[in-house]
Amino acid sequence: MFVVSLTYIAPLSDVDALLAAHVEWLKQAYADGLFVASGRKVPRDGGVILARGERAALEARLAQDPFAKGGVARYDIIEFVPSMAAPGLEGLKEA
Numbered sequence: 001m002f003v004v005s006l007t008y009i010a011p012l013s014d015v016d017a018l019l020a021a022h023v024e025w026l027k028q029a030y031a032d033g034l035f036v037a038s039g040r041k042v043p044r045d046g047g048v049i050l051a052r053g054e055r056a057a058l059e060a061r062l063a064q065d066p067f068a069k070g071g072v073a074r075y076d077i078i079e080f081v082p083s084m085a086a087p088g089l090e091g092l093k094e095a
Contacts, residue, residue, distance in 0.1 A: 021066035
């Protein structure tokens with residue numbers, strides 16, 4: 001599993017111009033089963049994505065993000081193996 005931290009590297013006006021396309025990109029990644037959760041950081045200087053699957057597939061998907069293509073965000077990927085989860089989220093644990 002992966003935690004992806006997005007950090008905006010452009011003014012919010014540039015980010016906002018790409019936001020609708022970014023949301024559509026997110027929706028497709030959820031539909032494909034790659035993303036588990038996502039949202040804005042507080043304060044709003046980026047976002048976080050919880051993803052599953054293979055790192056190469058994640059990196060390829062991130063490269064297609066309108067934020068990446070528009071040069072408005074940097075991505076840091078942290079891989080981890082979830083061994084514990086809250087009730088109702090046991091499906092996140094790896095065998």
